[in-house]
Amino acid sequence: MIEIEFYSGINGLCGFEASGHALGSEAGENVICAFVSSACLMAANTVTEIIGLDADAQSDDGYLKLMILENASPAQDILNGFRLHMTELAKDYPANIKVIYRRCNNA
Numbered sequence: 001m002i003e004i005e006f007y008s009g010i011n012g013l014c015g016f017e018a019s020g021h022a023l024g025s026e027a028g029e030n031v032i033c034a035f036v037s038s039a040c041l042m043a044a045n046t047v048t049e050i051i052g053l054d055a056d057a058q059s060d061d062g063y064l065k066l067m068i069l070e071n072a073s074p075a076q077d078i079l080n081g082f083r084l085h086m087t088e089l090a091k092d093y094p095a096n097i098k099v100i101y102r103r104c105n106n107a
Contacts, residue, residue: 001023001096005102006099007104013072013080015068019064036089043078053072067104
């Protein structure tokens, strides 16, 4: 199961953490994992490299975390679009993807 946790604060979303694997196919052949991985990387890269926000970004096999360390207002459209995309994928693949909402530590 892939779990995607979205963190929100007083100014909207401030980050996300995705972990796990969608089961059902051999490693490297699972399109659900590919959907989620690609969307996570696009969101994280857009926030850090295109918008240029300071963030704690970590990745490993089956894991990606992005926590914005400054005012996250400029990233709201990207993060909300990513959240919508993951929520819709979770509706289509409820046995493989779970979306969770949490508060940021500073909110």
